[in-house]
Amino acid sequence: MLRIGKMTDYGIVLLSHFAKAEQASAMNARELSVSAKLPLPTVSKILKLLSRADLLVSHRGVAGGYRLAKSASDISVAEIISSLEGPIAVTECSAIEVGLCDMESVCPTRTHWKKINVVVRKALEQLTLADMVTSASPRPRLSIALGKTT
Amino acid sequence: MLRIGKMTDYGIVLLSHFAKAEQASAMNARELSVSAKLPLPTVSKILKLLSRADLLVSHRGVAGGYRLAKSASDISVAEIISSLEGPIAVTECSAIEVGLCDMESVCPTRTHWKKINVVVRKALEQLTLADMVTSASPRPRLSIALGKTT
DNA sequence: CTAATATAGTACTGCTTTTGTACTATTTAA
């Protein structure tokens, strides 16, 4: 089913709130919890992760809060996913390097994941937070050209 | 982490065996279990699913077994994934239609998943089983052009 | 016609992952 976690779902929702009110510099976790109707601890957790990944800038203290670290069109969906769920990889054995998976000698084509990952990651890098907020473009026109190097 | 289940992993491995020996009409579950070094019950389960999805053709009885239903270049990775894990969708609320998710009024951009799904699915439809078997093309040259309809 | 072989279907158990929460520390401004 190619699942991405709920955390990423929430993350995009929260980031969308920032993107829509980009002028309002700072929003704190409680405000967002109310406006997004998500539990506060969960919101805090996600905002934390997003700021650690430099998608949000945090400001602590009394009048603190979070704000978008860069323009919504400069934040790719790939970035959002990898900050909330780790590197984009379809299975463990292709996240890092070759040679970790001890079954590599057994299965002749465990390299297939690398190919799949490349395709998926490229696709997600094209989508930005700005695209997510745009209610227009019901179906983004998309063409993928896949040429082999052989 | 964008996880796809192990079942799909195994499925691609098994299908690769068929693709490599495409002339050998039929292979049964036990043979494949040995050559792929995967547990027999698991192999059976996967082959069953793949044949139900018309990627393999089954033949029961004494000299029975499975064989590829069509050419490896006509089997897309998207097909393989959806036959082993259900429809390709990143979350439940975008698998089918709009209107199921009761939070749709709350979150202004729950439609984001639809956009993400379209991009990912398109990407996976481009990759075929034949690509998986090709040990050449270490990094498939890939260009994605994304134009908005607005 | 019977027996042997192989797939088809179903149901169940254990485990891993992920979600969600709570608690404590640290920073900042009034």
Place this chain on the structure above:
DNA sequence: TTAAATAGTACAAAAGCAGTACTATATTAG
């Protein structure tokens, strides 16, 4: 100095998935 807000860590509960076993059905061989 105090209050407000983020940072960090640790943990418990729940959901999803992997893997196995068992039974039924079909097909071929003798």
